[in-house]
Amino acid sequence: MEDLQTPSPPLVLKAQGSFFIGGEKSEQTRTELGGFGPAGHIAVNQMYVRYMVPQRGFRNVPVVMVHGATLTGKSWETTPDGRMGWDEYFVRKGHPVYVPDQVGRGRSGFNQALFNDVRAGSTPPGNLPNILRFSDESVWPNFRFGAKPGAPFPDSQFPVGAVDELSKQGVPDLSFGGIPTPNPTLKALSELAVQLKGAVLMGHSQSGPFPLAAALLNPSAAKGLVLVEPGRCPANYTEEQIKTLASIPILVVFGDHRDIPTGISTRASWQESFESCQALIGRIQAAGGKAQMFNPPERGIRGNSHMIMQDRNNLQIADFVLQWVEERVGKRGGAKK
16 A cells, blocks of 8 residues: 555545445346345346535535546545545535446446356356456556556656556456446436536546436536546537537546557557547537547646546646636536526
8 A cells, every 4th residue: 555645634524425326126036146045136237426525615516527447436536656536636626526436346236147147057158248457567558657567658647656556446347248238327327417416427538438428318417528538539429419518518638648559459549539539529619519628738738647637746637627617617506608
């Protein structure tokens, strides 16, 4: 464990806790349940959410922070080297913050029935979903700490001395094949935004496009969308969907060194993802929307990684996002004109 740094002054909360949202009942056999009891019903596809509400600033719009692939809500918490994470920082700036674990990961759990059916021989092994993990070596170019393992960029903002602590945050990920279609996390996000009477939805990496999808399910509840290093911005939205998204403030955030090979099969470099988001921003702006790119290198801020919320200058980046929320979204009542 890295040295934890206790911020000052003390964090004062009106409330903190956790709950589940979404999900449905599933009737399962004794075999599907693992054999320890009779057949019956269980909850599946529910999403765990942890929250903090500040003592002051309850009129500020809530912010929902969703993690990326092979990770959990821990991404937004204390950084690998022990500094304040975005969850606490946004609360200290007066925003209620809600941090879920995606369905199929972490404390949201997963549906074990598929695995137990294969173990019992009632379904073929080929029915098992792919369970994804990133190796420590592949993280270096893919998360853009350096072009190869152990060789950080000279200007790298990620605390590479704590990269082993980041490795401990990785979890088995069933989102690529083990989650029903449509992804229940999207429905749960939309329900959460409604329950909060409007929220800024923030996604990262694999979940980067999730705020867009959740907003299309219920546009009135999405007060603002923040896409942090999205894996890709969709290119297949209809003109009607673009018109809907144009009614919601949207911010896309990318770090530095996007042109290096990622070493993974889904994209040659993060520049492709950056350009896909530029194209989407252009379509939304052409429809009269307020979508924009926050590209730190254009402001002279160099070295930010894919894990920008954990970088050494993470609070500097957070301040830009908070300023955008203040200017474009405003208070809980809705987006500014």
